[in-house]
Amino acid sequence: MDEQSKDEPLPAPLDLATALRRVLGESDLDWENSSCPEVLRIIDEYVERLTKGEDASECMPMVKLHLEECPDCCAECDALLRVLGFGGGEQQRA
């Protein structure tokens, strides 16, 4: 990919609630190595369950918890929901 143009704005900070959970919470800081691979391995199942109206917090609670703290995995979940025709992932994860 091309290098970022010098005119491009800096990346925006994460949403405040997520940033504060990460800054003040107790979560494992090595989530990329410990949790992300496992979550991404099963995120397709999680997304399909959401599209069927299943309660995410009941059927796959650890995935839901991880998504609340990991914007990267959360973005992948949202993207997959959009591909399947369910836009605006936020309400799907509530």
Next chain:
Amino acid sequence: MTKRTNDSWLSDLRADGDVQAEALEDLRSTLMGGLPYALSGWLSPTDPAFTPLAEEVTQEALLKILDSLHTFEGRSQFTTWAHKIAVNLALSKLRRRRWTDVSLEELTGENDSGPAHPWLVADSSAGPDQKAEQRDMLEHINRIIREELTDKQRQALVARLVYGMPTDLLAKEMHMERNALYKLIFDARENLKRRLEAEGLSPREVLAAFER
């Protein structure tokens, strides 16, 4: 396009000749069709960079899918699993692009007026009372970040936890090993929480004030 079950996707992609070629072409179309939706908010399909990225991602995804067929567990539709692989490739590329050449100092540094760019900023959608409470609390936290943490701790904590800068890129930027970076951020977080509690603010209470 041929309609396939999970099993027929697997067998057709493992087949030889025309059967596999047709399956690959169908899969390619499927993935290309999904990428505009997946990348919505990241890159518009009308952006000149979109088509080259989509084609590059689709090609890499097809290779990765063929290599990984034995890992498909049937937890979802095959096409959903395939889209997942393409989405992961695309967003990984876009994330790296976003962070290329970002100056840590510009992101996390300060000038005479305070942080050059906001570290923690009140939620604009909050009501006026909640906004005032949040603003006061955030000023407190930002002040502690400034007073309590070393420059390196502040850089690492803000870049990683507030801005979500990928760990490998941040470690490279700070000339550190990953484990050393995790320790730096861990210590910064502990210092922050300890100072908050010493000033009568429980991290749990702060988090509760900001939960949706």
